[in-house]
Amino acid sequence: MNLAVYFGLFFSAFGAATLLPLQSEAVLTGLLILGKQPVWALVAVATAGNTLGAVVNWFLGRYIERWRRKPWFPVGEHKLARAQRGYHRYGRWSLLLSWMPVIGDPLTVIAGVMRQPLLSFVLIVAIAKLGRYLVVAAITLGLFA
Numbered sequence: 001m002n003l004a005v006y007f008g009l010f011f012s013a014f015g016a017a018t019l020l021p022l023q024s025e026a027v028l029t030g031l032l033i034l035g036k037q038p039v040w041a042l043v044a045v046a047t048a049g050n051t052l053g054a055v056v057n058w059f060l061g062r063y064i065e066r067w068r069r070k071p072w073f074p075v076g077e078h079k080l081a082r083a084q085r086g087y088h089r090y091g092r093w094s095l096l097l098s099w100m101p102v103i104g105d106p107l108t109v110i111a112g113v114m115r116q117p118l119l120s121f122v123l124i125v126a127i128a129k130l131g132r133y134l135v136v137a138a139i140t141l142g143l144f145a
Helices: 003-017 024-034 039-067 077-097 104-113 118-140
Strands: none
Touching: 003 024, 003 039, 024 039, 024 118, 039 104, 039 118, 077 104, 077 118, 104 118
16 A cells, blocks of 8 residues: 555645645546555545545635735625625535535635534535545546446
8 A cells, every 4th residue: 555645645635625726636537547546545535635625715714704804805895795695595505516616615615704513514515525536436437338
């Protein structure tokens, strides 16, 4: 067992869940094609890394509001209020979309801003992330063909 492979996948997935432009799916796909590690282990590591990266976003959202009136704040009042209204309207179950590109990462930040309880946040986001990596694995391994 090569721990460097798992650490690399973990940090790729972790970084991809933050606002960094990383592609953990490509790393997972490459490792699945090589076939040297068990599929379940790769999917579990990617899911754990991506979920923990989303937790970082939750903490950012939870504590970033104290600076919302600063001129350097990255999001305008109007956009932040609109995002909060959307989250309030659809609630915690909107976190099932946290796996999606473009909207998933900001959604996890807004969950922190909206004070979504951490435990339910982690459970819902982990389900969404696991689903994404299972689909990536199934496609890569030709299980949908």
